[in-house]
Amino acid sequence: MPNNTRSSVVKLRRKQAPAQQQAPSPVPPEMLPRIGYQLKDGKGHLDLHHDGDEASAIALFTKGLAMPDRGMVLGYLGMVAGYAINDGKIDEDRVNFIVQFVAAMKPKDPAETMMLTQMAAVQYLTMMFASRLGRASELRSCDFYDRTVNKLARTYAAQMQTLKQYRSDGKQKIVVKHVTVNEGGQAIVGDVTHGGGAGGASEEGEATA
Incomplete structure (x- = not known):
């Protein structure tokens, strides 16, 4: 049994090596x-x-x-x-x-580079208008800068979410916790993970007395 375990570990490392090099x-x-x-x-x-x-x-x-x-x-x-x-x-x-x-x-392709560039530009403007808001004394100016900062901040948050979705290929991961009590008082606690993309579902459990 120990020999089989060592053999499978070696194979796993050899499989991962090319991906790490690339x-x-x-x-x-x-x-x-x-x-x-x-x-x-x-x-x-x-x-x-x-x-x-x-x-x-x-x-x-x-x-x-x-x-x-x-x-x-x-x-x-x-x-x-x-x-x-x-x-x-x-x-x-x-x-x-x-x-x-x-x-x-760490962009992976030109599309991410452009998206990140827009985020940087929006963040720069957000801080610039936030600085002007802090120095504004007239109510009209305060209202204008306040609305501008809020719009820019929401834009940045939306861009961050878009980048996250792009990097995950549009897949969503939902983890559902469940507890099953079998006869004899033994509980099985595990996660059920559903892939939102083309992948299937997987279940992992851990038995506890």
């Missing part, structure tokens, strides 16, 4: 190059602060932002920079906040 390792946000922009003649120029060459810097963004190639990385960074333009100047802190937030959330 899983992408995320890039920590602090490893990403800091992004700088310069506006010249009405055009934005990307400036990546990185010790290596441009190719190695783009490779970090490709991995950290789950982008397939250089073109999508540059297009994405340009889009974020366009959002951060204020009074003809680019707010580099806002650009880097968004990109690092997205990387910290």
